[in-house]
Amino acid sequence: MTPPIAALDGPLWPYLALLLFAALPTEIWRWLAVLFARGLDPDSPLLDWVRAVATALLAGIVAKLIVAPPGVLAQAPLLVRIAALAASVAVMALGRRQMMLAVLAGEAVLIGGVWLTGAG
Structure with missing residues (x-):
């Protein structure tokens, strides 16, 4: 058995794990979306397509539920x-x-x- 890493074997480890494995992976994509969305025209056909896909996905989830x-x-x-x-x-x-x-x-x-x- 591998000995635990002393710095990670404390009461704060669950919070660090939550930050590393849950928050950071999703936050990276959100910040990248903010950076790339700055130059987009809100009335562009690309955003219309994104809205349509998002609406279709949500409708599918609701129908399945x-x-x-x-x-x-x-x-x-x-x-x-x-x-x-x-x-x-x-x-x-x-x-x-x-x-x-x-x-x-x-x-x-x-x-x-x-x-x-x-x-x-």
Whole structure:
């Protein structure tokens, strides 16, 4: 067995590991994106394509979570999951695109629907 490195074998090691293996790898890409995005035209076809791909990915994730949910979410009936999505979309459409209100509305409908159906 290899002896531990004294400097890394202390109470601060988990924080260093979090910084090295979680924060830095993602922060590098964010800072590079900021550097490269400075000269881009916001109305360029490239950014339109990026927005379309990001929207399609998000729509795919939401569809997967509704149709084939993982874990505990699978216990919620399909109708309740669809109702939660509908509530979120309605709040986004009516509430000047306030994301937090839409998320809270969807969660409230999901929790209330599971509670009412006794599926949880």
